[in-house]
Amino acid sequence: MTAVAADLTDVRAAAELLQFGLSRRVRPVEGSEYRKLLDRYRDELRFKDVVDTMAEGLGLEVLGTPRAGIVLAPEPGGPFATRLGDLRAMDQHEKLIFGLVLVGIAAYAYPNDVDFDDPETRLVEVTAIEEFLRTAVAKADLSEAEERARAAAELYADLPALVLTSTGRRARGCTLRAIEEVLAWLVSQGAAREATSLGPDTFHLTDHFRLLVADSAGTTALDALRAVRRETAAEAS
């Protein structure tokens, strides 16, 4: 990068845009400061450079600027990177399942590369994800996949889909509850939204999630599950 002096007001505005991006509550509605800064990022190359440079210095990366707002991702090990301690306390098995469900949702929603460029949000249902994952862990060729991914798949296959609590809710230890928890975590991260108007177990996957998965270099397990998803989709049509 060549050394170019940046206007201090631009630096302040860039910091403000990153602040908006770090907040999950603010939305770039028409006429808001957030919207103005987002439009500047999209339209002014120089301002974009200031924002990108500042983000880089903070250990962040701008993944995209969809309508719902700027999407930031942390540098590994940076101050903004999610650590396991930020998730609820989980034992080894629960971590394996959490990871597999996350990969499964990504594979279910974005089976084709072209899906990463499609701004249409995906609707997912807890039961549909469960059915897909159960089929996928049985059909997917995970021989080349990470050892822990294979362990996660075996564990998933062993777990029951549904165990009910005494009050009739899904209990810990069943895959439906695990999927519910991952989706709830995605909601807390701004990567999904509940779509209760379309059903109690229905969620939208936002542009934020799409950009996060698109940014991923991908794992062998993700590739294998996406292949199964493509196959099942082809069989269905």
Added chain:
Amino acid sequence: MLTDPISRLVRNAAHAGIAGVDEGRYDLRRLALAAIDVVVGQMGFAREATLDDVLDALARLCARMHPDAPHEWPLVAQTVLKGLLNDANDGRRFTYRFADLSDPETARWEPYSFRLLSLRDTEFGPVLVASDQAITLFLHGLDVDLEDADRALAHVLQRQLEDRRFDAAARTAAQAERTSVGLSATLAELLDATRRDVTSTDWVADLPERLTRARKHVEERIAEDDRFLEHVQHGLDTEVSPEVRAVSGQIVDLLTRAKQVHLDLEKRLVGAREVFLAAQVRQRIARRRRLRMLNLGQDVLAPVLELPVEQALAVTEPFADRALGVTVPRLPRFDDLIEALWAAPRAPEPEAPPEEAELPEDAEDPQGYPPEVVEAARDVLARVDDGETALSDLLAADLPDEVAELVALSALWAFAPDPGDDDTAGSDVGFLAAGLVAVPTGEVITDGPFRGPDLLLTRPMPEPVPLQEDAE
């Protein structure tokens, strides 16, 4: 083909288990078109239709169709909307094969895929947008150029007004408004597509031409809207028949809305070029406030406990944010999170047997010299006590190698001690060099195993320490 998804929706709804649907009490086709109507009607405005907007509109229509089953209305609305989103096929595009008969001899089968409605993530949350195909459906399957349709409808409306056929004019005005909304929606979608990907639209030839035509068309339409409004208003002022006055009032409302759509469209057209240019160029923390001292129980807790949850949150959340100090928002990165979740668990390290390290018998310095060598070197250096002596003279005596080396090193250390080298300072060399002063003689040692400037060694007598004077 465009209407087939709606037929499919009707067929699939039969399996939804909704009694009113099975009994045919809901016109699902009409509801599907109404959903598209709501979506297209909101496109091109500041906020597109949300899921709830559409579901509410459909539920209201359901209520009119089957007033006795309110529990079914939201279910029917969901069924219709999910059908339009092709939920049965995981939201994929509707795909059909059609026979291309342009070749007189054969039929070539081509796939044709399209969506009717799709969901987008926006600043307002998920909203619905209609595809061109849905807009065509919205326009009752008219496969016409929207600009031509708008112009043609304006012409028809003018004739009807002149002929005082007010009922027909009201219908035409409604159709004209829909056409304008469709035109606005199409343009909005094109501009959105340009913002996303500048290459998705042909800005070299096609779009500039379309924009020019559309701008000209809108300018004409705005002028005509005013003229029509004036014409109908004039009729309202002079017409005495209550029926005609009522219809004229309807037409005025429709024309006013159409004019607003045209004005909005004009605004978009004026900024369209900028959208393209900006897209083309692109495609390449809270002020501290001092909390005053509060009686938390009396001034904060008690009043908050009396507030409704939402209002209480407005107080407790900012209070907790500040009271708990700085918290760094944590963001996920897909690969890193999966890697962390799937990281092999840390196994406790096996207890290793204690290492049997061979310790030296005593604290002998492996770099040191044997005591007899040190003693011999001290004897050699003692000559300096008798007066100035050159290093070369000391080395000229037939000394054993180790003794000669220790004498030379001591002289060098006296010449240039290394203040940072505490190890040497406490070693044999440091010990022997203590009190020695070495200065270059200007001669050079050339014989023997040592080479370099000769040094003149002296051991000055320590100066007597002056008696400390009593403090005054």
